[in-house]
Amino acid sequence: MEPPRQTTRAVNYARVSRLQYFNDAGDKLGSASDSIWYDTTSPTVDLADPANGSLIEQATLNSRGYIDVTFSDGGGIGLDVASIVDSGQEFTLSGTAASGVTVNRAPTLVPGTTSTYRYTFSGSFGTGSVSVSFAGGSFADNAGNANTAATETFSIPSLSLVVNPTVFPENAGSNAATATVTRQGPTTADLIVNLNSSDTNEPTVQPTVTIPAGQISATFAVGAVDDSEYSGTRGITITASAPNYAPGIANIQVTDDELPSLTASVNPTTFAENGGSNAATGTITRQGPTTSALDVNLTSSDTTQAAVMVPPTVKIRKRETRA
Numbered sequence: 442m443e444p445p446r447q448t449t450r451a452v453n454y455a456r457v458s459r460l461q462y463f464n465d466a467g468d469k470l471g472s473a474s475d476s477i478w479y480d481t482t483s484p485t486v487d488l489a490d491p492a493n494g495s496l497i498e499q500a501t502l503n504s505r506g507y508i509d510v511t512f513s514d515g516g517g518i519g520l521d522v523a524s525i526v527d528s529g530q531e532f533t534l535s536g537t538a539a540s541g542v543t544v545n546r547a548p549t550l551v552p553g554t555t556s557t558y559r560y561t562f563s564g565s566f567g568t569g570s571v572s573v574s575f576a577g578g579s580f581a582d583n584a585g586n587a588n589t590a591a592t593e594t595f596s597i598p599s600l601s602l603v604v605n606p607t608v609f610p611e612n613a614g615s616n617a618a619t620a621t622v623t624r625q626g627p628t629t630a631d632l633i634v635n636l637n638s639s640d641t642n643e644p645t646v647q648p649t650v651t652i653p654a655g656q657i658s659a660t661f662a663v664g665a666v667d668d669s670e671y672s673g674t675r676g677i678t679i680t681a682s683a684p685n686y687a688p689g690i691a692n693i694q695v696t697d698d699e700l701p702s703l704t705a706s707v708n709p710t711t712f713a714e715n716g717g718s719n720a721a722t723g724t725i726t727r728q729g730p731t732t733s734a735l736d737v738n739l740t741s742s743d744t745t746q747a748a749v750m751v752p753p754t755v756k757i758r759k760r761e762t763r764a
């Protein structure tokens with residue numbers, strides 16, 4: 442008998458060249474020169490999700506909490522499922538990104554698949570490259586062939602963002618600061634990074650910047666937007682993001698070049714000299730911080746005739762803008 446023809450997959454066969462037949466009493470009944478061919482092909486394993494060599498976003502991976510792995514039996518004799526769902530460990534993780542992760546050793550079959558198994562994990566992945574080392578002999582097929590050791594990898598990429606200086610005045614112009622965005626992860630292709638400023642009134646960054654292939658970082662200008670009103674120092678967050686990448690965030694402060702101001706009004710503005718001590722009401726309004734009370738000094742231009750009298754000071758209370 443010829444060995445089975447295998448045209449769609451590589452299968453190794455070992456040969457037994459001589460068979461002998463015995464009855465229950467041990468008497469030899471005969472022999473044959475036929476051959477038996479049997480499967481000696483080791484089963485294999487591959488990362489399914491995240492796939493070998495792929496990128497996955499840190500938040501996505503940590504929130505779903507599993508890694509899917511596909512097992513294959515090259516000989517077609519079937520996998521020894523018990524050797525996979527056992528309490529033994531089929532793979533270990535290495536790389537600083539995986540240092541906080543513990544993988545459940547007994548996976549469950551992913552619904553709708555024939556041999557993809559889901560390993561849940563506890564803890565959280567950091568960012569960076571993760572190596573998945575499948576241990577030789579950690580599972581087998583139904584012929585008893587064990588797997589051989591193999592290593593695959595996936596990446597949890599990230600962006601970081603540094604702005605220098607982090608504090609600048611609003612009148613510093615269109616190049617008030619320089620930002621550098623740096624990627625951690627593969628550098629084989631251009632990476633378009635989306636930029637966003639938390640202060641929508643001040644479009645101080647361009648919408649995107651490209652990190653060129655082969656490079657890990659790119660720089661761009663952060664522009665200040667001037668106005669003529671006092672609004673104090675504003676905290677602004679700039680975010681750099683790209684699909685599958687953990688975002689980079691920088692916090693900056695834009696200081697004001699205007700000073701806080703006071704305005705005074707009197708109502709009515711015309712009254713008779715015999716109008717008495719409450720002839721009109723004056724209002725002092727402050728533009729600026731209201732975190733503390735403010736004592737305002739009042740003077741009248743008419744100090745000699747004392748035709749108009751005002752109190753020497755008035756207090757604007759904390760958190761109020763007028764008195």
Ligand SMILES: [Ca+2]
Pocket residue numbers: 524525526527528529530531546547548
């Ligand atoms: Ca197992």
Ligand SMILES: [Ca+2]
Pocket residue numbers: 524525526527529530531579580
């Ligand atoms: Ca096992």
Ligand SMILES: [Ca+2]
Pocket residue numbers: 611612667668669670697698699
């Ligand atoms: Ca200004």
Ligand SMILES: [Ca+2]
Pocket residue numbers: 611667668669670671672673697698699
């Ligand atoms: Ca201002």
